[in-house]
Amino acid sequence: MAEVTFTRPEFRVRIDKELCQKCGRCAHQCGWGVHKMDEETGYPVPDSSKCGACHRCVTFCPAQAILVEKNPLAYKHSDSFSPDLRKAVWRQAETGGVLLAGMGNDKPYLRIFDHLLLDACQVTNPSIDPLREPMELRTFLGRKPDKVEVEYVPDGNGSKPKLKTEMDRLLQIETPIVFGGMSYGSVSLNVHRSLAMAAKELGTLMNTGEGGLHADLQPYQDNIVVQCASGRFGVHADYLNAGCAVEIKIGQGAKPGIGGHLPGEKINEEVSVTRMIPQGTDALSPAPHHDIYSIEDLRQLIYALKEATGYKPVSVKIAAVHNVAAIASGVVRAGADIVYLDGFRGGTGAAPTVIRDHVGIPIELAISVVDQRLRDEGIRNRASVIAAGGIRSSADVAKAIALGADACAIGSALLVALGCHLCQKCHTGSCSWGICTQKPELTRRLDPEWGAERIVNLVTAWSHELAEILGALGVNAVESLRGSHERLRSLGLDQQTQEILGVKPAGIGH
Amino acid sequence: MSPDSATIRRVPTGPARRGPIGAEPARKVAGQPGTDKGAVSHEGSEARIDARGVYYKTLNEQIREEMLNGAQTVILENVNGQRYIGGGLSGEDVRVIINGVPGNDLATFMTGPTLIVNENAQDGVANTMNRGLVVINGDAGDVLGYGMRGGRLYVRGDVGYRVGIHMKAYEDQRPAMVIGGKARDFFGEYMAGGELVLLGLGSDGKDIVGSYLGTGMHGGVIYVRGEVAEHQLGKEVSIAPLSAAEQSRMEELVRDFVGWMGLDAGEILERPFIKIFPYTHRPYGKLYAY
Numbered sequence: 111m112a113e114v115t116f117t118r119p120e121f122r123v124r125i126d127k128e129l130c131q132k133c134g135r136c137a138h139q140c141g142w143g144v145h146k147m148d149e150e151t152g153y154p155v156p157d158s159s160k161c162g163a164c165h166r167c168v169t170f171c172p173a174q175a176i177l178v179e180k181n182p183l184a185y186k187h188s189d190s191f192s193p194d195l196r197k198a199v200w201r202q203a204e205t206g207g208v209l210l211a212g213m214g215n216d217k218p219y220l221r222i223f224d225h226l227l228l229d230a231c232q233v234t235n236p237s238i239d240p241l242r243e244p245m246e247l248r249t250f251l252g253r254k255p256d257k258v259e260v261e262y263v264p265d266g267n268g269s270k271p272k273l274k275t276e277m278d279r280l281l282q283i284e285t286p287i288v289f290g291g292m293s294y295g296s297v298s299l300n301v302h303r304s305l306a307m308a309a310k311e312l313g314t315l316m317n318t319g320e321g322g323l324h325a326d327l328q329p330y331q332d333n334i335v336v337q338c339a340s341g342r343f344g345v346h347a348d349y350l351n352a353g354c355a356v357e358i359k360i361g362q363g364a365k366p367g368i369g370g371h372l373p374g375e376k377i378n379e380e381v382s383v384t385r386m387i388p389q390g391t392d393a394l395s396p397a398p399h400h401d402i403y404s405i406e407d408l409r410q411l412i413y414a415l416k417e418a419t420g421y422k423p424v425s426v427k428i429a430a431v432h433n434v435a436a437i438a439s440g441v442v443r444a445g446a447d448i449v450y451l452d453g454f455r456g457g458t459g460a461a462p463t464v465i466r467d468h469v470g471i472p473i474e475l476a477i478s479v480v481d482q483r484l485r486d487e488g489i490r491n492r493a494s495v496i497a498a499g500g501i502r503s504s505a506d507v508a509k510a511i512a513l514g515a516d517a518c519a520i521g522s523a524l525l526v527a528l529g530c531h532l533c534q535k536c537h538t539g540s541c542s543w544g545i546c547t548q549k550p551e552l553t554r555r556l557d558p559e560w561g562a563e564r565i566v567n568l569v570t571a572w573s574h575e576l577a578e579i580l581g582a583l584g585v586n587a588v589e590s591l592r593g594s595h596e597r598l599r600s601l602g603l604d605q606q607t608q609e610i611l612g613v614k615p616a617g618i619g620h
Numbered sequence: 621m622s623p624d625s626a627t628i629r630r631v632p633t634g635p636a637r638r639g640p641i642g643a644e645p646a647r648k649v650a651g652q653p654g655t656d657k658g659a660v661s662h663e664g665s666e667a668r669i670d671a672r673g674v675y676y677k678t679l680n681e682q683i684r685e686e687m688l689n690g691a692q693t694v695i696l697e698n699v700n701g702q703r704y705i706g707g708g709l710s711g712e713d714v715r716v717i718i719n720g721v722p723g724n725d726l727a728t729f730m731t732g733p734t735l736i737v738n739e740n741a742q743d744g745v746a747n748t749m750n751r752g753l754v755v756i757n758g759d760a761g762d763v764l765g766y767g768m769r770g771g772r773l774y775v776r777g778d779v780g781y782r783v784g785i786h787m788k789a790y791e792d793q794r795p796a797m798v799i800g801g802k803a804r805d806f807f808g809e810y811m812a813g814g815e816l817v818l819l820g821l822g823s824d825g826k827d828i829v830g831s832y833l834g835t836g837m838h839g840g841v842i843y844v845r846g847e848v849a850e851h852q853l854g855k856e857v858s859i860a861p862l863s864a865a866e867q868s869r870m871e872e873l874v875r876d877f878v879g880w881m882g883l884d885a886g887e888i889l890e891r892p893f894i895k896i897f898p899y900t901h902r903p904y905g906k907l908y909a910y
Contacts, residue, residue: 201909209908209909210909340786342766342786345729346729347730350729351708386769387790387813390901392838392901392902394810396836400766401725401747401763401766410703414704414728414729414747417704418704418707
């Protein structure tokens with residue numbers, strides 16, 4: 111049988127020939143080669159099968175002559191065997207390969223954040239106007255002491271108080287929103303530059319992901335968390351000391367328990383220098399760290415990193431999985447200063463679709479059970495909790511903090527700010543927006559200054575919204591919302607989920 | 621939270637454990653156990669530290685301090701399991717001589733120095749090491765040279781499992797490891813670059829390495845002085861004879877090794893070596909449907 115594919119295009123790309131100026135911009139802009147200019151007629155001829163609806167061509171068409179629509183092709187209805195599942199079977203029957211996808215889990219699981227409602231003050235307890243009154247979003251991440259001792263030292267005629275307890279090094283962030291780890295290699299260097307500049311301006315943290323730190327980012331090191339993952343790419347003493355903290359990546363929400371394979375095609379010269387591996391070889395991050403098979407081993411690596419960095423804070427990133435509370439407890443006991451929880455909606459540059467869509471648990475539940483477990487065990491002060499994996503708005507940040515997180519990390523939202531349209535084709539390395547690619551003709555589309563400005567705008571706007579939420583709640587510091595389940599109510603969640611979240615149903619007062 | 625919400629939270633989260641929660645590492649508080657320094661004596665550019673009973677953190681601080689003060693050789697006496705010796709240490713013409721058995725993660729992230737262990741070593745030696753030399757005059761444990769990207773590790777005796785795992789080379793940084801004795805399973809697992817030499821001294825060259833040799837290997841090379849059966853190989857590697865260039869590079873490493881160990885290279889090189897190598901740099905290139 112001749113080579114024929116049963117998977118029909120997901121989208122249909124149409125050119126309005128009355129409007130088209132035959133300028134060829136669409137053909138130039140599309141990283142996947144959807145548009146080809148017809149030499150005879152001069153019009154672009156779209157190949158819809160390559161389209162991911164990323165809107166790059168639509169955005170840059172000067173005549174607004176391009177329409178991308180859903181392919182209306184009907185499939186015989188089956189609630190069980192959806193067209194997507196049928197297409198997956200066809201593609202695998204054709205290739206014999208594991209299906210890959212980018213970005214986060216897009217399946218219609220319950221979105222718990224969308225079933226949580228925040229409280230506000232009325233009449234008896236006044237709300238606060240954050241535009242005119244101080245509102246504290248500043249957050250300190252790291253290990254807090256079990257108790258604080260103060261001594262009085264003589265000062266002239268009297269005495270003045272002095273902190274006797276020696277504090278561990280804390281990370282000061284000006285808003286409880288940090289950037290999640292995205293490696294140089296999966297995203298372009300211009301994305302890293304945008305993130306670094308924005309983090310510095312915002313007074314928050316960016317995270318290198320597992321791909322080393324490009325030399326251009328050295329000036330931003332006070333706002334950079336460097337990651338040490340199982341592949342140890344680009345990890346050396348100078349790299350570890352370049353950041354303000356080190357993160358050990360154990361797991362990722364989009365692919366818990368799975369390593370990473372950065373395909374050889376993406377290892378160009380610059381990526382090769384930064385990762386310190388030869389060009390064109392696959393960069394394989396094994397699923398586990400081969401020096402960590404236990405909490406004791408994790409402790410060994412945490413303290414190896416502390417020894418090598420003069421005792422900088424160490425964060426441990428884990429995916430939210432069924433036993434996350436016990437794992438987080440072990441992580442804290444192992445000596446982590448920060449526990450970074452990544453929920454099952456977290457993004458990725460590439461993951462097997464079956465893992466991305468079916469493994470892990472929602473971050474909302476993970477935050478609540480981890481916070482509670484650490485409190486029950488009397489060790490909540492020993493580490494900060496960062497929540498990530500599906501934080502889409504300032505409302506999600508506020509709800510995550512009310513459930514017990516110290517801060518949230520965002521990744522996909524940052525890329526969306528830079529032009530990502532969630533087409534989920536990151537793993538192809540041909541991102542038309544120049545984000546998830548290493549092709550120079552595509553990466554140069556993203557101007558780092560422009561990117562940094564958009565990210566600063568986004569996080570500043572979210573921070574203003576957070577301040578408004580806090581003001582409405584009648585508190586003047588994000589600290590006062592932290593772990594305050596009482597300020598949340600659920601709408602349409604089952605009783606057991608409410609119990610896990612420690613949240614009462616809407617309609618019930620105090 | 622109001623009392624109500626305490627009752628609504630009924631999900632068991634394991635027994636509440638308060639009170640003592642395991643030994644904590646010694647903090648930097650004077651007078652607490654674990655902060656007592658080891659006795660130091662100086663002779664020229666040599667510093668000698670008695671490590672008996674000294675907490676690892678304090679010992680490593682002392683080593684760094686002595687080097688900052690100009691010591692070129694630091695000799696540690698009575699070492700007994702202290703971790704991270706040489707961890708993150710840098711410097712070119714400095715050496716640490718370790719009398720006793722150092723603990724895990726010896727020379728982790730190290731860049732430059734020479735570490736000489738006069739007895740056995742434990743697990744994780746040369747973890748993510750960057751440059752420098754580690755010589756172990758005894759046996760060593762598991763997961764040696766994990767992610768090692770430069771420098772050399774010489775072990776006189778036998779080594780454990782997963783040695784040389786994920787070693788990687790980049791341009792002129794080419795890590796090398798010579799093992800005098802035998803190695804257990806998963807030797808050179810996931811290896812992405814660099815050189816492993818396994819000598820199997822004192823044996824007849826049979827069964828000097830375990831199974832799953834070079835599993836997941838996609839770069840670098842392993843030289844074995846002896847025989848390896850097909851069933852011992854990982855599925856990503858093959859066996860071949862050494863080319864002339866490889867033979868001379870291997871001999872160079874062996875000569876350097878014997879120089880540190882006080883052995884005779886001629887006798888070692890009499891027996892033929894075989895080469896284990898990966899046949900693709902893209903072991904999983906065809907795994908996915910794009």
